[in-house]
Amino acid sequence: xxxxxxxxxxxxxxxxxxxxxxxxxxxxxxxxxxxxxxxxxxxxxxxxxxxxxxxxxxxxxxxxxxxxxxxxxxxxxxxxxxxxxxxxxxxxxxxxxxxxxxxxxxxxxxxxxxxxxxx
Numbered sequence: 001x002x003x004x005x006x007x008x009x010x011x012x013x014x015x016x017x018x019x020x021x022x023x024x025x026x027x028x029x030x031x032x033x034x035x036x037x038x039x040x041x042x043x044x045x046x047x048x049x050x051x052x053x054x055x056x057x058x059x060x061x062x063x064x065x066x067x068x069x070x071x072x073x074x075x076x077x078x079x080x081x082x083x084x085x086x087x088x089x090x091x092x093x094x095x096x097x098x099x100x101x102x103x104x105x106x107x108x109x110x111x112x113x114x115x116x117x118x119x
Contacts, residue, residue, distance in 0.1 A: 002038030027099040035091035075114040
């Protein structure tokens, strides 16, 4: 087993519960952690035997371009996209952070974490 991680992906996107958030937009950070059997890739040096970072990034980018009311829903879509692209994954963890959430005070970011293991 091994882990592939993409940490600190940042996007300007239009998610939020309030209509105003979906119009104005905000900065978001995504951290994605994938657990899979990486032994064959480590021996063969063959990209097709591992999880391609570029494809993972494209999954996240695609979901960031589709507005969601809740960070939980956005995270769920990213998890689903990873498992659809790579059904052999053992475990996926995603963290979705929203910078400066509109809560009436100074808050660096709000964050949700979702995890799912192979069914």
